[in-house]
Structure formats: structure tokens, C-alpha cells
Amino acid sequence: MTQESYRGIKVKKEGYGPTRAGGNGLILHSALAIEPSEGQPLGLLWQKLWTRPTKASPPVGETPEEKKRRRAKAKKEARSRSFSEKEFYKWVKALDRVDKQVEGNTRVIHVFDRKGDIAEVFDRVRELKHTGVLVRATYNRSLDLTGERLWQKMESEPNWLRGCFAPAFTREIEVPAAAGRKARSCDTGSTFPSD
DSSP states (O other), X not given: OEEEEOTTOSSOXXXXXXXXXXXXXXXXXXXXXXXXXXXXXXXXXXXXEEOOOOOOOOOTTOOHHHHHHHHHHHHHXXXXXXXXXXXXXXXXXXXXXHHHHOOTTOOXXXXXXXXXXXXXXXXXXXXXXXXXXXXXXXXXXXXSTTOOBHHHHHHHSSSTTSTTEEEEEEEEEEEOOBTTBOOEEEEEEEEEEOO
């Protein structure tokens, strides 16, 4: 998911909505097809553009207790909505639309950031014929009915990039300096169970 933020524009444009960190812009979710052996882009399989609704400004002079109650009420209302009414449902819609477009032995792997670590996404992937998913984990999920957990499984390996976990890739990257942070190198990689 990409957020197109237009924070530098002084006048709020009609039709734009809030983005993270006080931005003003659009949200774009794309499913891009890439040929796996060469990494060549093949085209868009699905794309959805939307804006988030603008939230009302907090009341002037709101006390900390009133703020706490207002936020608790908003959280309760958000939890009471059905999954299909939530922004995360767009992930499932992308899975469904793309799966309908492929046939034969074609395998589609969706790559999601932490926002894709949603139980409903995993449930839907299990139901689809051509679809797999690679998600940057947010939650220490149960791996099976025995109760084994993701973080413990990864940590229990003598070297988490060897043993029963096969590295999809490993790479050293340079992280540039930013406000309050020095430049550094970082080892990154992706692993998954090989069995």
C-alpha cells in the first residue's frame, strides 16, 4: 500500500484525505505482476485508489479524561464494524481479484508489509487456488495446534538462517543517516520453513 502525501501543499485539496503523520493525500493499493526469474514487471493485475475520511477536530479545551473517553468510544466503534467495512478488507479484495485472473500452474505471491498480518488475510489465502503470501510479521502467531509460536520457533534455531529455515535471500544494506540516527550497515533477509 502506498500513501501519496501532499504535505507541502498549503491549501488542503478537495478530495484528498488524511494520511499518516498529519499528511493530506491519497492511498493506493496495487498488485503488480513481476516475472520471477528475471524480475521483469509484467503489469498491474489490480489497483485501488481511495482516501480516508477526514476526522473531526478534537473539541477545544478537551480535558485528558474527555480525550481518553472520546478515543475509547472511537476504538469501540471501529471494532464493531464488520471486516468488509474496514480498510484492511482491500487486502482480501486484492487477493480475490488477482486469483481470478490467473489459471493453470501460475502461482501468485503477494508481498505485504506489517499491515497485512491479519488473520482474515491468512484465512482467505488458504481458500484460494493460486495464491500465497509473504508478510512482514507483526504478531507472535501460533504456528499449529500444538501452540508453538513464531518468535520462539525462529529463536530456537541455532542460527535462524540455517537449519530448517531456508533463506530466500540475505543482503547487507546501507542505512543512511537521519535525524537522530547515524548511518550504518544492516544485514537483512527473509526466511521461511523449508519443510
